[in-house]
Amino acid sequence: GRGAGSGGRLLAHLELAGYLPEDITHVFLTHGHPDHIGGLVDGEGRPVFAKAEHLMGRVDLEFWLQNPSPAVQRALVPLKERIRPVEDGEEILPGVRAVASFGHTPGHMSLEATSEGKGFFIFGDAAGHYLLSLRFPQAYLGFDMDKAQVVRTRARLFQKVSEERSLITAYHFPWPAVGYIRREGEGYAFVPAFFEF
Structure with a gap:
């Protein structure tokens, strides 16, 4: 089903x-x-x-x-x-660690993998909506349980992955849901992996 x-x-x-x-x-x-x-x-x-x-x-x-x-x-x-x-920061497999991304739920966790100096960040649901949450990082969604915390979490994580130019995925982003987050004005934009910037 x-x-x-x-x-x-x-x-x-x-x-x-x-x-x-x-x-x-x-x-x-x-x-x-x-x-x-x-x-x-x-x-x-x-x-x-x-x-x-x-x-x-x-x-x-x-x-x-x-x-x-x-x-x-x-x-x-x-x-x-x-x-x-x-726990936050715990290495669960070689090169893969859990990252606290609280707010969407009280203890939501993301994953960060590193290999040969390159990062891959798996947001889960912490990134929110691929347009709204990026363009308006101060906004929250109806399913976000702690509105203030999720806004702080997204601000921290969006800044991190954009500065580090990490490849990312987020569970409710559109296909292929793998790409990059780049700074754009007061917010951010999602760039699918098949585009280069």
Whole structure:
């Protein structure tokens, strides 16, 4: 199914790429919203990625377990003993570290990967909307739980990745959702990876 609480097309796309659920070794959860945790368990409540280590920011994990939504009851609660809480700056794999990006949810976490001196920043939902949030960094979106904090987080992270010229992705940016953020006037602009600047 494709509704809330489902994994959407994730497993089908993984299979097209040549991977089965048992091939997955790590699952990093940026936050506890339904569209980010819905595919963790099957219809019987069993882990979909049974061999994987599951990781999630400690602050967000604690928040959702104390304030469980129906999706959390279905997906996170059955897996809570399998989820390893991580902290800001923690290296979760060689060259990959968790980065606090609180605001969209109380403990939202992003990822930063570095290889051969180049950076790749995975915002999750911390970047907001690819036009509105960049052009008006002082704005927030309806799904942002802490409006003031998410504005501060975006200001910090947009400045960081634009200055470092890091390749980025953000989960709700348009295809190909991989590119760069550059300073533009009082705000920023998203430049898809197939454009050079």
